[in-house]
Amino acid sequence: MDQRIHDHAEVLVDWSARIEAGDDVVVRVDDGAHDLAVAVAEKLGERGANYLATYVSDEVESAFVRSHDGDFDQDPDFETAMLERADSVLSLRGKSNAAEKAAAPGEKRAAYKQSRTEIKARRMDTDWVSTIHPTRAHAQQAGMGIGEYRDFVYDAVLRDWESLADEMANMKEILDEGSEVRLVKEDTDLTMSIENRTAVNSAASVAYDSHNLPSGEVFTAPEDPEGEVYFDVPMTHDGARIRDVHLTFEDGEVVDWSAEVGEAALEDILTTDEGARRLGELGIGMNRGIDRFTDSILFDEKMGDTVHLAVGRAYGSCLPEGEDGNQSAVHVDMITDVSEDSRMEVDGEVIQRNGRFRWEDGFEQE
Incomplete structure (x- = not known):
């Protein structure tokens, strides 16, 4: 073996x-x-x-x-x-x-x-x-x-998980202290609230409240999304191929959707129940050891230069005590490539531009 x-x-x-x-x-x-x-x-x-x-x-x-x-x-x-x-x-x-x-x-x-x-x-x-x-x-x-x-x-x-956990702690601190996230790229301008949420430093260990191996993301439970978002990374869900997804949010809920491939499968997801049309997760990929998309969410959502959003159930670990968050029978992640012509802001401050974080070499202020 x-x-x-x-x-x-x-x-x-x-x-x-x-x-x-x-x-x-x-x-x-x-x-x-x-x-x-x-x-x-x-x-x-x-x-x-x-x-x-x-x-x-x-x-x-x-x-x-x-x-x-x-x-x-x-x-x-x-x-x-x-x-x-x-x-x-x-x-x-x-x-x-x-x-x-x-x-x-x-x-x-x-x-x-x-x-x-x-x-x-x-x-x-x-x-x-x-x-x-x-x-x-x-x-x-x-x-x-x-x-x-x-x-x-x-x-x-087979990574040095302790070192990666230390780096991801920077993003966790920003999200924990933030109130609003804005994501901007082609066909995307989406804002969402993260106030009173707790981000998870997903370092592939239950000691970090992290449950996937490999991992390498920081995620939280957003609410009240407004705007539109384009997911350009293909995915397979329950055996069905889905590609080039557009979602439009109003009053915190998906009101319009489309997919170049797999629109029927996307509709199955979004009509599972009421909670399936609301966001359960905002995740930021930080594992640069994953260097290509493989049509596996376990890897793709952790890849550096990506951001993912999940429709459906929110994780209780991100929520204030006593708050249930979004409930759904599904939790389906969709990924967007932020390596070019993109930025992510927290409370108006750019923390990631074209895939680079503000503490990394190569980060551009403007």
Whole structure:
């Protein structure tokens, strides 16, 4: 087995999830992530943790959703009971077919996802971490050969996370102290409030309230967006390709939308429920170790020179105590490239221009 798989497992268990002896750990294993699951199980055994594996397959889920009558009124207790006992949930993503979910009708997929809102909420109450094992399906989706893609993944995962966390603390401080963010580029002029929000320094560890490996972003929960925004980075959602998205916000809600490719899939997202037309996240990519788009949100949204916004559910970690924030069965990130002819302002001060932050070499004041 590639030594980097063992190194990946060690970063996941020790830095990201901070697993200790006696912890109850659920490991959700995608059908293509077997090798990483073996390495993770070995590390959990060495740490003296308790281990329970569950099998995740888009093909299996799609078969269930397609054959169902669409009324997913099921008692979730059998699954939430397991999650209530868990200290950590490690999701090892690694698909054998990245487009499998598209085999089920969009309205059924949306109804199934909505029926699992409580289960997802329980999982997110744990110290959960999601990561990815490089598979041929993901490599094909990224337009790379498998060897090249493995190098790409491990370059992103096996980082000096402490140093990156220190750098991202600059952005967290700016957002924590700010009241309004404005994003300006071609076909984009959007303002949103971040007052009384707490930004997350997403440094790939639950110790930073960060739950993805790799990571490398700072994010918060905006509200009251006004204006328009253009997302020029392609994405695949539930197996459907979506590209060149335009959203228009009025009174904090999406009132108009379009996509050059995948407009029906975009509409499925935005009509899932009322909260799906409001913002749940503003995220700023700061991981310059990710050097290309790969059609995987886990990597693409962390890439330096990008900003992403998510429609749907807001993360409670960004909200004041006692405030629920935007609620939705979905949380879908969309990315815009800010490497050229762009700026981001906080309270009228430019903090990023053409992808460069004000503390970096090459930042232009005007």
